[in-house]
Amino acid sequence: MSREDNYILDMQNITKVFPGVKANDNVNLSIKKGEIHALVGENGAGKTTLMNILYGLYTPDGGKIYFKGQPTKLKEPQSAIDLGIGMVHQHFMLVDTLTVAENIVLGSEPRKGIMLDQKRAKKQVKDISDKYGLFIDPDAKIIDISVGMQQRVEIIKTLYRGAELLIFDEPTAVLTPQEIDELFEIFTSLKEQGKTIIFITHKLKEVKTISDRITVLRAGKSIDTVATADVTKEDVAELMVGRPVLLQVEKTEAKPGNEILKIDNLEVSDNRNIQAVKGISLSVKKGEILGIAGVEGNGQSELVEAITGLRKIDSGQVLLRNEDITNYNAREIKREKVAHIPEDRQKRGLIMDFDLKENIILGYHDLEPFSKHGVMNYEKIAENTQELVDKYDVRGGGITALAKNLSGGNQQKLIVAREFSHDPEFLIASQPTRGVDVGSIEFIHKQIVERRDNGAGVLLVSAELSEVLSLSDRIAVIYEGEIVDIVKASETDEKELGALMTGSRSGAGGEGNE
């Protein structure tokens, strides 16, 4: 038993069983005081369950928890908060219409008589914000501040309640690359002030960047705890997946053929009717992957929606195999053998309340053999679904399970299975591996490259720079609705792309334009 002074938390042999699943199976986790500890594992490995036990949301079926050397029972979040454990959830729990300060003190307000002491609340929030370099305006309304800022409000909330150990549940999932950098600065500052951080993630790059030690969970078991400095990303990935994983995409030189897609001077507006795509021209050849790199919100989504028939094109042209498909609808474009992995799988890519077999025909549901004379052939559909689910290794309850009950990675694999099974000649993949675990990322990347090698043209849009770099043959950098530059993937690096993405090299073209 390690109850030494330098361990703030020691969880031993934690077991938690849900109907049909052993979510945590004798898990051990020891956290040193003042460290940044990454808790990694694939979706469904039991990370969130373990943290919910620590935060008092679940009661474990077995095992012991020592906090600062003392055996502890956590019955509810309040007992965790009282001990000094704070949690920053993936989905923020803030009241949109209240100010930052009001949100932070909510539930333990400083009072003046029966009234909220606004002044004191603001001062306390300001003090914490200054101490950790969080730069937050206590008077701003939540609804008016960015997601990154909202996350800081959550951080201050835990600090305000005296947290010494802060748990972050996939904090980077909702952030832009810059916001991630800023979050890591905050981590460092918290650490310098003596706080301890547990950081749940499945992004290996982040683990390497920021953590001191790593604990890996796989299928509900704790596999190992290692010092970050002693391992490579590949080592961690192998621990997570249980077999060696290729993090670098293996692909041969592209053999580009004829041009398949040509976009000419495209202009598209966003939902607020503001021009989001400002005269983009691009071309993609058969057998090549053109990546689009850029900070999210620079017109990528609108560009993809315009090409796939989901958004009206204001002016310009889209040519597929030299045929004008401008403002074709989504169905017509699908029939042109264009596959689309949408950026938001829950909003676009799947009907979450449909089961797997109903989802795997979405967009192809009116074609034979799935549908004949307006009547569905669910037997054929079931057969086809089973085949694809096996081939693409979609796990989670069989073909009659609802899509919403699958993990994110399996949902994405379901979409990939559907889109790739109709022999696309042109593929648009938007954020194809967002929120997907390492094993599935490798699989999806392989599938995309395989399509390319079979002669399909691929347009890849990703906020993940490393993904764009490793998959693409050419890279177009988008900034404020324009293509700033197109470079060969082999002749560039993250640094150059990062600079282009923020519009710096183009100087005149990027900034002076609006």
Add this chain to the structure above:
Amino acid sequence: MSNFSAKLKSVMTELGLSLLSIIIALLVGTLFIFLTNKSPLDAYSALYIGAFGNFSAIANTLWRSTPLILTGLAVALPYRAGLFNIGAEGQFLMGGFAAGVVGFYFTSLPGFIHLPFAIIAGMLVGGLWGGLPGFLKAKMDVHEVIATIMLNHIAIALTINYGINYFRDTGRPATPKIMDTAAMLRFNQLADHPILGKLPLAELFNHPAIRLHLNFVLAIITAIVLWYLLFKTTLGYEIRAVGFNPDGAEYGGINAGRSIIVVMFISGAVAGLAGVGEVLGTHLSFMSGMDAGYGFTGIAVALIGQTHPIGVILGGLLFGALAQGGLEMQFSGIPSEIVMIIQALVIFFVATLQVLKVYIGKKKAKGGVK
């Protein structure tokens, strides 16, 4: 197949929940019956005997459930497409009125033409009355709740206030009586029918008090057709996709606008058929007051039936039984208001349990792994 048994289990749970809410409603209802100084046991046995006590009672329960099953379906189908059809009332009136006019206006058509003609005319007009808000929703994003409510008012004015006055030939607030050739077959005439009279049960129905008519059969057929449409056809797939996730449906190349118009047309036609049956089968003319709020009760019927066409049949039967048995309850001295309260309690508890079910579902999800 385990698939089938899982489905059966979920259906049984749903039915169990509905049954439970009915029992709770009846229990709470006893409190109100006590207010009248009557014995709840007597009151409920009167309710039961009134609805199921003898063959005539059962037949009339089916008769009373007929328009409710149809208006229930007219709410349930759009509900699956994410639309709330408050307009079944107006569609019911328009359909009934059209059938009534066709029924008396054409005097020399043979029955095998006149009746189908009147039915189709009623369904078509009802369908247009439903399709119009669907069209407005699809093309101009006019909210279907507003549009259907407004169309209800227009339908009332058009048929009851204006239409009846335009056509009526007696002091009765009704259109002229329809021709015999347009009347729906009544079950108590079965025995006299040259062919159907040979059916084994025909004699049983031969009782003047039995008012059950052909439209009940049409209602059941409609429910089965809609079930097939929703769950077996490509159109049904698209309707359900639009209902669950319009963005996902759009991505899948589904024309949501078209689905919305089609769905609203069909449900308008189904609500219209309810009106057709009341005119051609029950009252033999279009008369003021014959709608009896069926369009609105249909909302409750649809929800109790979990917006599943077969469930809607059961929901319609429940309300039919409450209406039919309620009469007997009134005869036993319970004021009709109390009967209405008990009906309302059933709706209330079914809706409450629905919320509870959602809550349980959430609770279960919380227990799962991420």
